[in-house]
Amino acid sequence: MAEHTIGVDISKSHLDVFDAExxxxxxxxxxxxxxxxxxxxxxxxxxxRVVYEPTGPYHRNFEERFCDKLPLIKVNPLQARRFVEACGTRAKTDALDARGLARMGIALDLQPDTPVAKTTRILKDLQVARTALIKERTRLNNRAHVLTHAVLKRQTKARLALVEKQIAELDKEIDTFIDTDKAIARRRQIVTSIPGLGSVASAAILTYLPEIGTLDRRQVGSLAGVVPYNRDSGQWKGKSFISGGRKPLRDALYMPALVAMRYNPDLKAKYEDLRAAGKPAKVAIVAIMRKLIETANALVKADRVWVPKNT
Structure with missing residues (x-):
């Protein structure tokens, strides 16, 4: 019996599907x-395989309904569009998108994604809400510095207090969800043993990188978007640069890297060596971010906590 590849284009009101076979x-x-x-x-x-693109909130119900029933594959919309254009299709409709997704699944022999656990989906929702509140807190703090009217100052202060309260409430809820799952709780214990990675950063890492402990060094760095890629063509040599990956995960690693390069003895030495070799500060910080996530992945894979090299 032939195996069928299904392309699904998801919009707010409809699912446009195409069976390639x-x-x-x-x-x-x-x-x-x-x-x-x-x-x-x-x-x-x-x-x-069932190939589809993420479409904000519109694909969520489809994903939750079929994650345990069908071999789902979620693909990058930009890559899907470039594939369709490379096949010579310039027009764009929902039906054509569904056909293109099916063709992409077959041509690239895409393999089904690992189903996302319900706990991870909930944690992601909580993390997204927390990130929005952090941005709102920053906006209100910036605005508070330039306000002169007493009413506006009072209102802004009240909003800041409410946002702080909501952030604390979300942090408590995130901790509760992590503690109720023994596997995630153990991974968090391992990750937080690394100097520089506290409870907030570790929660973000476990949320946006549920595969931690199952990847190799290159894979985990690529998913975090901290692996530099060459830009060479013929005799021309360009600068390497980082790109792609999961931006929320990369954002979660930045502040811990600043802390680690001061208080983590291993990473402090690495940072100083890079700077002494003439590397720009930003390049050295990205290297620390990569080392942090690689170390966390290796320790979770080995199921052991971090210890200094000299012990």
Whole structure:
């Protein structure tokens, strides 16, 4: 029996799907009833992969409904678009996008993603909300410095107090969710043993890198977006640069790197060596960020806490 590759373009109201083997397209509502109709349409087909793009809040229900039922593959929208254009398709419609996603899955032999645990999905929602509050706190603090009217000062102060309270409430909820999962709690214990990585940073790392402990050095660095890539062509040699990866994870590593290069003896020595070799401060900091995430990944894989090299 042939294995089927399904492309799914998800919008606010509809799912446009395409079965590459049957060469059949169909549209369903992006709703519970639409999901049931989609399952009925699939029937007892042998499904190799279901390829879709993240679309903000619109793909969430689809992902949660089918993560344990179908071999889902979530692809980068930019890469999907470039693939379609490389195939010679310039027009863009929902139906064409679904067809392109199916073709991409077959051509690149994409493999299904590991299902995301419910705890991880909840932690991500909490982390996203926390990040928004941190940005709001920064905005209010910046505004407070230039206000002169008494009413505006009082209102801004009250908003800041509310935001601080909400951040503390989210931190408590994140800690509670981590503590209720023994595996995640153990990983957090290991990660926080590394000087520079506190409870907030470790929670962000475990949320945005649930694969930690299962990756090699290159993979974990690439996912964090801290691996430099060459820019060479013929005799021209450009500067290496970092790109891609998971931005929230990279953001979570920046402040810990600043702390680690002062108080983590291993990373402090590494930073000083890089600076002594003439590396710019930003390059040295990125190197520390990469070393932090690589160390955390290696320790979680070995299931042991950090100890200084001289002990």
């Amino acid at each position: 049957r060469r059949e397209a169909k549209r369903f509502e992006n709703s519970i009833s639409g999901f049931r109709a989609f399952e009925k349409w699939l029937g007892k087909l042998e499904i190799a």
